[in-house]
């Protein structure tokens with residue numbers, strides 16, 4: 331069997347996310363915005379099939395966990411106008427025993443993808459190896475850039491990526507456009523800072539916005555899955571950011587249950603302030 335270096339895996343994650351992103355731009359142009367449901371389902375499925383085929387070809391021994399490869403996602407194929415079920419994920423027992431697992435979200439921010447003119451949607455490709463996120467890439471196709479891990483760091487396009495420090499006294503916090511958790515409003519009031527909440531679609535686009543200095547933090551609770559955060563967390567950690575659960579514990583992937591309902595990403599200088607603030611409003615945390 332061919333041996334792949336870690337550098338090959340970083341490059342492959344970026345290549346796969348960028349290619350699937352190009353495909354999604356083509357699907358958006360081809361299908362149009364007339365029926366958002368059809369556009370969402372077609373985009374989800376085409377990007378999923380592209381990634382499943384590419385991973386099977388390029389890394390045939392690896393396991394895969396994709397949002398669209400769950401058995402519960404199978405009904406989408408008929409709604410998208412095609413005639414067979416989506417390619418399924420690696421069986422749970424095999425994935426949980428595997429050393430290498432690709433955790434992918436073929437289209438994160440599906441709603442925003444279906445809205446004309448919006449650029450806050452992403453393709454997530456992460457590689458988990460023996461308990462750690464080993465590589466990751468977040469393509470932002472409508473923004474024309476892929477954020478990705480490289481050996482020893484991260485890049486946006488060809489530029490080195492380091493999470494920027496927030497301006498003293500201020501904090502811009504990215505929140506979901508469609509389901510902003512109420513506790514973040516409470517957190518904003520509690521912090522002794524000039525806080526602005528910035529609604530953005532897609533977990534990958536929000537974490538990218540932190541890394542690109544467009545906002546200073548992303549706080550979420552109340553529901554999410556491993557594929558929503560694996561790739562952006564891999565890039566964030568490689569770019570020197572703090573990325574954890576909202577109680578400060580590490581984000582853990584390739585678990586039996588792919589639910590991973592909350593996350594905090596920020597510059598390390600803001601982490602203790604935010605974690606303390608979140609603890610202070612924990613009675614308002616969902617769940």
Ligand SMILES: Nc1ncnc2c1ncn2[C@@H]1O[C@H](COP(=O)(O)O)[C@@H](OP(=O)(O)O)[C@H]1O
Pocket residue numbers: 397435437438439440441505506507508509530531532533551552553554555558
């Ligand atoms: N409460 C919740 N329960 C389950 N998934 C959630 C969630 N809130 C956000 N997500 C998922 O996290 C991603 C980012 O959400 P948002 O744009 O609202 O911040 C979306 O992924 P998908 O677009 O891949 O479905 C969305 O489905």
Ligand SMILES: [Mg+2]
Pocket residue numbers: 397435437438439557558
């Ligand atoms: Mg998602």
